[in-house]
Amino acid sequence: MLNVSVKHLSFSYDKDLILDDINMKVKAGAFICLLGQSGCGKSTFLRLLAGLEKPNSGEIFVNNESVKKADLQRGVVFQDYGLFPWMTAGENIMIALKQKFKNLSFSQRKAEALRRMKDVKLAESVFDKLPKELSGGMKQRCAIARAFSIDPPILLMDEPFGALDAVTRIKLQDLVLELWKKETANRKTIFFVTHDVDEALLLATDIFVFGQTPSKIIYTHSFENDKKLDRKTIHDDSEAMALRNHLIKIIHNEVQIKSNI
Numbered sequence: 145m146l147n148v149s150v151k152h153l154s155f156s157y158d159k160d161l162i163l164d165d166i167n168m169k170v171k172a173g174a175f176i177c178l179l180g181q182s183g184c185g186k187s188t189f190l191r192l193l194a195g196l197e198k199p200n201s202g203e204i205f206v207n208n209e210s211v212k213k214a215d216l217q218r219g220v221v222f223q224d225y226g227l228f229p230w231m232t233a234g235e236n237i238m239i240a241l242k243q244k245f246k247n248l249s250f251s252q253r254k255a256e257a258l259r260r261m262k263d264v265k266l267a268e269s270v271f272d273k274l275p276k277e278l279s280g281g282m283k284q285r286c287a288i289a290r291a292f293s294i295d296p297p298i299l300l301m302d303e304p305f306g307a308l309d310a311v312t313r314i315k316l317q318d319l320v321l322e323l324w325k326k327e328t329a330n331r332k333t334i335f336f337v338t339h340d341v342d343e344a345l346l347l348a349t350d351i352f353v354f355g356q357t358p359s360k361i362i363y364t365h366s367f368e369n370d371k372k373l374d375r376k377t378i379h380d381d382s383e384a385m386a387l388r389n390h391l392i393k394i395i396h397n398e399v400q401i402k403s404n405i
């Protein structure tokens with residue numbers, strides 16, 4: 145389990161300042177949801193966490209070690225699945241396993257890939273199918289299986305369910321929560337970008353809201369004792385409803401807020 149801290153992080157694309165002095169302390173095993181308007185820099189922030197971009201100033205630390213480049217400690221799941229189109233679903237998982245577990249034989253990797261597919265409720269027959277033969281939900285299950293197969297202590301998820309229909313989205317939200325919760329001793333620290341406040345309320349132990357560019361963190365909310373809301377509470381409970389409405393107003397600049405941190 146790994147803690148993450150972000151200290152005075154700033155980042156520009158050429159001359160455009162996108163992230164301006166971002167600070168964050170995240171405890172190991174937290175489920176962090178990142179909210180903010182389109183274009184505010186959430187994906188950019190995830191790319192910095194992944195080590196795919198370098199900050200102009202400031203640093204990201206994972207257990208006090210500065211992030212300098214991408215590595216297998218941080219897995220990534222993208223909205224567009226990121227599967228190699230020329231490989232079958234099974235091969236997409238096996239190639240990730242090969243990177244991480246170099247000593248596994250082919251049959252061991254195949255067995256592990258099948259086990260990971262079962263975890264995300266994909267039938268064995270999907271193993272030999274190409275991504276183009278799968279529905280969006282199946283592709284995303286495959287991408288999730290691949291990310292979990294290398295067992296990264298930190299998982300970065302960039303709007304993973306943004307392209308899916310409502311029912312599939314609900315199923316995959318439940319699946320990710322189930323996978324995250326079942327690792328009680330070694331829970332992953334998840335950073336999850338979403339536009340959807342309800343999704344954040346359902347998944348998050350902590351919510352961070354980014355303002356518009358140059359973006360700062362303008363609001364945070366942590367649930368006490370990592371208590372999680374269920375779907376019914378989000379829609380029926382007055383406190384949860386008030387938080388939901390408040391978050392929506394903050395994201396859409398309807399309330400003037402400097403920062404609550």
Ligand SMILES: Nc1ncnc2c1ncn2[C@@H]1O[C@H](COP(=O)(O)OP(=O)(O)OP(=O)(O)O)[C@@H](O)[C@H]1O
Nearest residue numbers: 157162180181182183184185186187188189339357
């Ligand atoms: N490779 C790039 N080169 C130049 N500018 C970029 C690049 N990637 C993103 N940007 C710009 O940086 C800003 C932040 O983009 P980013 O994708 O991080 O925002 P976001 O909050 O994730 O948006 P969305 O919610 O729409 O995905 C935007 O203005 C975008 O146009």
